[in-house]
Structure formats: C-alpha cells, structure tokens
Amino acid sequence: MNSILVVGSVALDSVKTLEGESREALGGSAVYFSLAARHFAPVGIVGVVGEDFPGQHRDMLAGRGIDLGGLKAMPGKTFRWVGRFGRDLSDAKTLATHLNVFKDFRPTLSESQSRASVLFLANIDPELQAEVLAQMRAPAVVACDTMSYWIAQKPEALRELLSRVQIFFANEEEAKRLTRQANALRAANAISEWGPGVVVIKKGEHGAVLKVGRRFYVFPAYPLESVKDPTGAGDTFAGGFIGYLTAAGDFADVGHLKRALLYGTVLASFNVEDFSTRSLEGLTREAIEERLDDFMERLSVDRDGILLASR
C-alpha cells in the first residue's frame, strides 16, 4: 500500500483570535498534515520535539494510526509559535517563534522511511527539505509547501528544490511574492516553469486555485459562518489533498486532482471550526464524506435550465 512521509514541525502553539484563544496547544505543520492524511493512507512523521512534549499528544497521534517512529525527542524544549489573527483570517501575526530543539534538527531517514511512496515537505528550511529529499529511494511523488520567511531568506535554495518537486502548495501572497507577479494565475505559471506540473495556490476563506498542465481549476472554500482558529488550515488542506491522491494511486489525473482539492477543502473546513487540533482529533471518514457530499451538492449546476430559445 502507498504510504506518506511528512517532514515538518511538531509544535506547541499559543494562538489568539477574535473567537478565543489556546495556550501551548498541539500544533505544527507535520501534525496538521498527518491528522488529515491519516484518513486516506498510512502516514509517518519525521520531526523533533523536546523533553517537555506532553506524552498525551504522542498517545493521541499514535492512537490515530500515525507512525511516530521518526519523531525524535531531543534534550531541550519543543518548538513554540505564538500568533494572533484579527478580522482578516488570512493574515497570521507572528508574535514569537522559539525554534528550540528545531534549531539543530537534521532529519535522518530510516531504511523504511526512505522507501515511502509519497513525500510531503512541509514549510521548513528549503535546504533541510532538500536534505530529506536526497535520502529518499524512489518516491512516486514529492510535494512541498513553503512560507514567506523562506521565500525572503533562501529564494535560490527554494527554486532549486522546486525543480525536483511535482506538486507545490503556496498561499496566494507567498506565490505572488516568490514570483513577483500580481496575479495568482500568473504566479502559478511562473512556478510551474521551475518544475512542478501541479501547482496549488491556497486562498484561505476564498478557496484554492489548481493548475494542472496549462489549465486552471478554481474552487471556493466550504462556506462557514464561524471560523474559530485558522492555524494549520493550509497543512490540513495539503494532508487531505495528498492523502486522497495517495489512496487513489494517481497524481496526474485531473479528475483525481479536483477531488483531492475538494477533500483538502473539506478537511481544512473542519480544522478551522475549533482551536488547535481539536476538531481533527475525533473526525471520522464518515463525517468527511458527508460534508463532501454537501459541498458537491452546493457546487453542482446543470445545463438543463439554459434557454437556448433566447439565443
């Protein structure tokens, strides 16, 4: 069976939004990604935590079937992020980042990890992403994400990495900054020229753009009247997207890629309904399918009613 390896952060987040706050709660890109992807395929985390990482989080993740064999515990403290969201939910204000044990993180894959069929490189240093990629045997597909910090700090390393990646995820603002384009579609064009045949531009509450080959597909976000905490939405989206494709065993078919986008959207919609990983922890595949049905019903339009008479 196809399996997924994700390399990224495992964190303790303190987040304030207009709807409330969470303190030192479970977070990190690898955590959100794997809690979404686990519904579709086996997933293992490569990452690092400090001695203070609560055993209950480890138990929760392992209890959800996530392989923690690659999650090292090192002397020191776990990576921490402190952030705030105002009215604009797409705009995370970072108040503090404490790298702690993440500062000296040098991922080394085990024999079995290096044989994973799908690799997801979450938004860490592109040089680290490349180091992990170099250790892989023959992955069927490599996907990666990044963030504005790395676009500003290591644009060359990022572009070099992109030439060896098939699926690239970026926020709209990040994609525009990376390519110096004002239009999201033109940004996707520029990115795909550097390598990835599939580019996904995430627009948060405004949905996502999918570029496959030369063609664009745009979908809205699942409509929600209340968003409590957008933290991790992008990684959860990627987890649903890559998870579905891995189970489908096809990473290039447009039909599968569109469905992957809808699964990512649905997973992210659950995630933002509560703080930290709360709504993802107890989520069932049944609830995911139910919301997907509901989402597709809303999106469905047929041609029948069109009045050719007045043409």
Next chain:
Amino acid sequence: MNSILVVGSVALDSVKTLEGESREALGGSAVYFSLAARHFAPVGIVGVVGEDFPGQHRDMLAGRGIDLGGLKAMPGKTFRWVGRFGRDLSDAKTLATHLNVFKDFRPTLSESQSRASVLFLANIDPELQAEVLAQMRAPAVVACDTMSYWIAQKPEALRELLSRVQIFFANEEEAKRLTRQANALRAANAISEWGPGVVVIKKGEHGAVLKVGRRFYVFPAYPLESVKDPTGAGDTFAGGFIGYLTAAGDFADVGHLKRALLYGTVLASFNVEDFSTRSLEGLTREAIEERLDDFMERLSVDRDGILLASR
C-alpha cells in the same frame, strides 16, 4: 415577454489601472447592467445625461437593443467618475465624483416603464430607489444594489427599501459594513432578515456567495490571467444574473439562481478584460455560452473516483 427596467447612472468614467487607462469613457451602473442583461431579455434604462453625452454612445446602446426612452438629456454636464485601481482590484479609489445633471435627477416612469416585470435598482440614493419602486405597478421581482456611501449616509432609508426587495446584491465589504458582521455569511443572514429572500455577496476576483432561503452556495470567479479594468464588474454581474432569471421566468428556483450566478460571473469576466464597455459592446451570446461551458467543465467534479475501500 418579461422585460427589465434598470434605474442607475449613465456616466463618463476616467479610470487608471496597472494595465493602462481610459478617459471620459462610457460607464455607469445602468450601462454595464443593461449591456449584460440585453443578451437575455428586453431591457430599458431610466437615467439622465447632460448635453455633452456623445451621440455615439446613445447609438451604440440603442444598436444593442437597449431601450433609451427613459434616458433623459438635461441641460448641463453628464455625471463623471474618476477612479484608480492598484494591485488590489477589489479596492476602487475614487479620485473625483462630479454629479452634474445627476444631482437633480428625479426619475419619473412612463406608463409602459411602470409595467416592466423586473426592476433593478442600481446603486443610487436609496430614497431615489424607493421613489422609483413606488411608481411600479406590479413587478414580478425587484432587485437592488447599493454602495458604501449610501450605507454610511442613509442606512435607515436603505433598510426600509430592503424590506420591499426580493434580491439584494452587495460587495463583501459593503455587506459587512451594513450589518456590522465580520463574516460574509453572517452578513447575508442579517440582510435576509430585513427582507430579501435571495442575497448575493460579490467578492470580485474571489467569486460570489449566494444565499437562498437558509442555504449558502459559493462559486469562484472565472479564472483570468489578466484583468485590465474592474470598473462595472458588479453591475455587469447583476445584469447577467437578473437577465438570465428574467428569461427563465423564475426568481426563486435554486437551480436557476445558481445558473444565474454563473452567467453573471461569465459576463463580468468578459467586462474586466478591457477598459470601459469595450469587451461588452461586441460580445455575442455564443461567446457567453462557450465560456459558460468552459467554466462548468472546470468546476465539474464527479464522485466516481472516491475510494470507499479505504473508508
């Protein structure tokens, strides 16, 4: 046959965007609306221009089948708007507004105008909108739009008007301001409590939200790599939306309302591809249907590929 009456501005616009500029070019909400709606149903404009309004604009509109019997020419100058768009295409900066003849505009409907089956009240003073509505015999449906200026200046008149309107259009920011809600869906909820059973929140390049009864439908904008001039996109959208519904003869069916939204989206996508009314002037119903097909193909997702085995 059902016909549409639109009351709104007929203007000469001077617009600068990152892609170029236009000077003293044809514009105004009633113009954009009717150039879109004419593809679906007979449409007449109620409005006013000055003595300086170029005859060629009158000829162009009449040549497109738009009834100008209600377009008065008054001593003085035509309404003018001067605006600028930067990177954020949803944010029009008004540099100057010269009301001119529009200042003393008091619309009086003729007998035949008052019998139109559909009334669209474009974004003028809500007291004027109410005056027009009071002159109508028995319209099958009344739709209206507004803008932030009237939300700030005459919120009471606007709410009073909304209690007599079935379909309401607003930009996302306007809807949020009008209702003091941070979420677009909650804003639509508040608006529908004041009257309209159908609420459309326009999000520009991010698409639109449709509320029918208690349910929300969200659609993206048609993907474009280049937007030259967003002026009039909202009115063009409303023209396609109301035009399609008028031809369908049904203003409450969800299937028709969704298709109306897609027609509005397609019409607006043509409009923003060039300055002023340039791309709308020569547009054919065939080109509209072709882009609608293309749009629906991009949006279509089927359930077939879903892997219930891994459930």
